[in-house]
Amino acid sequence: MKLSRLARLTIILAFILGVMGCTGQPISTTTSDIQEKSVKGYEDLIVGFSQLGAESEWRVANTNSIKETAEQLGVELCFFDAQQKQENQVEAIRKLIVQRVDVIGISPIVETGWDEVFQEAKDAGIPIILVDRRADVPEDLYVSYLGSDFLEEGRNAARIMADLMNGQANIVELVGTIGSAPANDRYLGFREILKEYPDMRILASESGDFTRARGKEVMEGFLKKYGNRITAVYSHNDDMSLGAIQAIEEYGLKPGVDIKIVSVDAARGAFEAMIAGKLNATVECNPLLGPQFFELALKVVNGEPYPRWVPSIEGIFFPDNALEILPTRKY
Numbered sequence: 001m002k003l004s005r006l007a008r009l010t011i012i013l014a015f016i017l018g019v020m021g022c023t024g025q026p027i028s029t030t031t032s033d034i035q036e037k038s039v040k041g042y043e044d045l046i047v048g049f050s051q052l053g054a055e056s057e058w059r060v061a062n063t064n065s066i067k068e069t070a071e072q073l074g075v076e077l078c079f080f081d082a083q084q085k086q087e088n089q090v091e092a093i094r095k096l097i098v099q100r101v102d103v104i105g106i107s108p109i110v111e112t113g114w115d116e117v118f119q120e121a122k123d124a125g126i127p128i129i130l131v132d133r134r135a136d137v138p139e140d141l142y143v144s145y146l147g148s149d150f151l152e153e154g155r156n157a158a159r160i161m162a163d164l165m166n167g168q169a170n171i172v173e174l175v176g177t178i179g180s181a182p183a184n185d186r187y188l189g190f191r192e193i194l195k196e197y198p199d200m201r202i203l204a205s206e207s208g209d210f211t212r213a214r215g216k217e218v219m220e221g222f223l224k225k226y227g228n229r230i231t232a233v234y235s236h237n238d239d240m241s242l243g244a245i246q247a248i249e250e251y252g253l254k255p256g257v258d259i260k261i262v263s264v265d266a267a268r269g270a271f272e273a274m275i276a277g278k279l280n281a282t283v284e285c286n287p288l289l290g291p292q293f294f295e296l297a298l299k300v301v302n303g304e305p306y307p308r309w310v311p312s313i314e315g316i317f318f319p320d321n322a323l324e325i326l327p328t329r330k331y
């Protein structure tokens with residue numbers, strides 16, 4: 001029987017990946033290994049993870065948490081960084097299927113475009129856990145979501161800004177990656193609360209793609225167009241806020257004073273900016289999801305009960321105690 005080129009390539013890839021563990025270490029296969037253990041421990045787990053990239057302090061901390069926790073628990077981790085490209089995440093899932101991992105974790109860069117490859121994982125009997133970001137797929141294509149309530153983060157940002165600005169503001173908004181769950185929901189949650197404040201207007205809203213560089217560029221454009229009419233910035237993450245701070249200073253205004261800034265993530269850089277009087281509040285979005293992820297993965301693999309959503313534990317931070325809290329921050 002003549003095999004197609006794709007079939008031949010898949011078999012070769014399966015052989016290579018099959019004898020190489022996810023971490024590149026050969027997996028020793030003895031008779032006892034072949035007889036599946038009834039209940040697995042962390043040291044028996046082979047976990048695949050498709051990370052979207054390394055665009056922000058938050059993402060780097062999220063990756064470190066996943067890798068460090070796998071190391072501590074003795075989990076075989078097969079980790080792929082998609083460098084901000086959805087097609088690389090799709091390819092990673094297909095490699096993890098060939099690798100026959102026990103479970104796949106993924107932080108989908110955008111909400112749509114996952115049905116086909118998630119179905120392939122399901123057909124291969126490999127459960128998918130959504131980590132950090134959600135995907136817009138049928139409920140049966142993933143087993144659980146571990147992450148934040150981005151809508152509530154947006155609502156909290158609006159509540160804080162209304163309080164800070166006494167219900168009167170001309171706001172510019174730095175939006176996260178277009179199409180991503182955090183950007184979509186932080187956008188909606190903010191507007192849901194803003195409806196209660198007729199004197200709080202959004203002058204402009206544009207994506208800075210969660211990066212510091214783009215956040216600076218977009219803020220420069222806002223300042224060019226609206227100048228000191230702007231009285232407040234709502235930024236979907238701290239990296240873009242730090243870029244906006246630079247742009248505001250270069251424009252000749254004082255960030256945190258002339259233009260108030262409310263941000264999301266609660267990364268170290270935000271605490272440093274609050275201590276410097278350049279940022280007014282940050283709504284925490286916790287990236288340290290490693291421990292919760294592997295605990296959930298083990299339950300899924302062992303068929304133990306687990307929730308469809310494991311919410312992250314988060315707070316809201318202000319300048320008044322930023323100096324005291326900064327040393328305790330892990331990211």
Ligand code: GZL
Binds near residue numbers: 238
């Ligand atoms: C939110 C996460 C977002 C962060 C950004 O859970 O997906 O992506 O808010 C990061 O800093 O880039």
